Amino acid sequence: MEIRQIRYFLAVQETGSFTKAAEKMFVTQPALSAAVKNLEQELGVELLRRSHKQVTLTPAGRRFRDRAFAILAECNAAKSELMAEQHPRQLRIGVLDTLNTPPVNQLLHEFHTSYPEIELHLHSGNKLALANKMGQNKVDLLLTSLSGEDSSDTKLPLYQERFQLMVSRQHELANRTCVRLSDLHGLPFVLRKNCEVLNEGKRVFLAEQAQPHITCRTDNDSWALTMVRNNLAAAILAETVTEEGTVSIPIVDFGLVRTVACVWRQHSDQETVQTFTAFAAQDSWRGLAKAV
Known part of the structure; x- marks a missing residue:
């Protein structure tokens, strides 16, 4: 599991679209879709329900979303602490x-x-x-x-x-x-x-x-x-x-x-x-x- 994958997943759940999420994260849509798919395969569950109109969270996706926010918060806190030591x-x-x-x-x-x-x-x-x-x-x-x-x-x-x-x-x-x-x-x-x-x-x-x-x-x-x-x-x-x-x-x-x-x-x-x-x-x- 990579931080990049978690960020992409959260961008999709926020925008409801792989295309909009890719624009938000400044990556191509195929690259973002592949990263999220690899995350789902690693976790062994489907996180997102894909449709032509909108992408929504599955029950597993809703549970993982809370964990994902916590993981990013911990990563940001660790980064801030290390930067504070340097500056x-x-x-x-x-x-x-x-x-x-x-x-x-x-x-x-x-x-x-x-x-x-x-x-x-x-x-x-x-x-x-x-x-x-x-x-x-x-x-x-x-x-x-x-x-x-x-x-x-x-x-x-x-x-x-x-x-x-x-x-x-x-x-x-x-x-x-x-x-x-x-x-x-x-x-x-x-x-x-x-x-x-x-x-x-x-x-x-x-x-x-x-x-x-x-x-x-x-x-x-x-x-x-x-x-x-x-x-x-x-x-x-x-x-x-x-x-x-x-x-x-x-x-x-x-x-x-x-x-x-x-x-x-x-x-x-x-x-x-x-x-x-x-x-x-x-x-x-x-x-x-x-x-x-």
Whole structure:
């Protein structure tokens, strides 16, 4: 029994005609008729009742039809699985370089656990670099923070978080339960140039007449965290950012927040993007992240 014979048989039962079935399968009518006849001989039963007006199924043909559909379905499934191994489903995600945080890491971990067959390609960068990658179709989806800029992209807000003061455990403020901006005046500080609320934060500090002593400026959060951990400077980071040997302290009069979101191209019908965003919209992965 050959798959070709089964396909020909199903084409005949669908069209009710050997001629129409041959046209549908792009073969000659004699070749198709011979293949179906050989199938009947192998099975030892007549599957089709032939007449001048129409070809119909015999009782044996009706029983075999259901089996034939199942056989083709299994063959197609096996083919899809083998093709997937050669060409795995992929999702290219651009991750904002300030989002190496437990909630985002948890989202990626839980998604990979739920969909191990989807191969993740992760790209890091600042907001401008990621926007360019999206525009150049180098990434399928972004994990980023939202801003007030207008965009035609589709957005799924995931959670919001406040910004806090991070200091070393040996820092003079380490035992405080909260601080005010005035407490930061003259304090050695590392300025994170990639901070999402950098400009707004400067205005808040000026309004409170608080001026930290900037000892370092960097666009690399790893370097900023190293300076904080070594008690060389303090920094303002999102509340979910963690670093061994440091503590985060709420700033009572610094009310800026960031909204972390999935962003993807409008009208995208990519299956892996739809799978990821549907998963991200659930609450199962969030842990301590505060849903928007």
